[in-house]
Amino acid sequence: MSTPVNIAGLRQHAQRRLPRMFFDYIDGGAFSEATLRCNEVDFDALALRPQILRDVSRRDLSVSVLGQKQSLPLILGPVGFAGMFWKEGEVAANRAAAAAGIPFCLSTMSICPVKRVSASAERPVWFQSYILRDRGLSKALLDRAAACGVTVVVVTVDTAVSGLREKDVANGFRLASRLGPRAMLDLARHPSWCWQIAGRGMPLLGNFPAETGATLMSQSQRITANIDPALTWADLAELRTNWPGKLIVKGIMTADDAERALDVGADAIVVSNHGGRQLDGAPSTISVLRRIVERVAGRAEVLLDGGIRRGSQVVKALALGADAVLLGRAYAFGLAAEGEAGVSRAIEMIATEIDITLALMGFNSVAELRAAGLDAFEKTEGRP
């Protein structure tokens, strides 16, 4: 297979290396995958405005998020089971993020525990959490994260119930507490993956106690079922009162919900539809960003994820007012393809594309791009 030159290439390598059920778990979306598709496609409707002869020799891609400078407008977002894509995958991703000077957000559903991941690089990790029915377990997770130096918590709020991904259903992924014969055959067809990941038995979720299950699948089923469908804004307000660090609310898709998140005291929000993995039929994140940014009006930081595979997409999100974007599948493919080197490669690919795109648009920095706002777009039908 040829050396990957873009995220699509990393995806192909990931597909080849991973057992099908793990590749499909990364790649798939809910039901008809309409939202998954429009997350990417809707970027294409926006045309960027080229500007020439403007001295773009001093380019700077750095931004500041939650008071911390970072070298690129990128964050590695929470991706569950990353340690099943590569041995110690969460450590690999964290190291790649730290080397690139950007934050890494660890998923609650990680294989490596937060203690091990946070000790693996100098830069503090962010920690993603759900509010569980078992509030004691939720609190224990946050306490442990805080004890490991975490000061930024990302609370995911778009999972009142779990979205149904039909590829996962077909593969029997997470639906049974033990793997069936088809899944076992799938694993057996990938001996190098088995050797690396499951050589000494299947790993477990690292942040949960043994009582949550004896196998990865049973643990995962139990925790997913423990996400509280009765949650309301009052629960988020309570978490805000009890969490002394920064709070990011992930999964906001309307200006009204953004307003409520600010009322509760969020320091930042993530405009996200969970990468098209939850509500199929929801709009793309890029199509709702502008309205949300206008309502937030600088009172909190606005991040975005969903469909980012190219630097030009990052540029479009920044021009529409996002402070930075989260990568999901883009780095998960890199991780599955080549471990830490693959995550670094994914970040580098997108960074290079942002750099070239900015220069050809006549901008030296993200600040200049953001100041241009809607003027960064060509006045075509696609102009927002």
Ligand SMILES: Cc1cc2nc3c(=O)[nH]c(=O)nc-3n(C[C@H](O)[C@H](O)[C@H](O)COP(=O)(O)O)c2cc1C
């Ligand atoms: C394999 C996979 C696992 C994910 N696990 C989590 C998770 O544990 N917690 C969470 O808040 N979001 C999770 N997400 C959603 C991502 O954080 C992010 O919102 C989404 O991937 C962005 O879309 P993109 O992958 O198209 O960039 C996951 C996404 C993927 C692809």
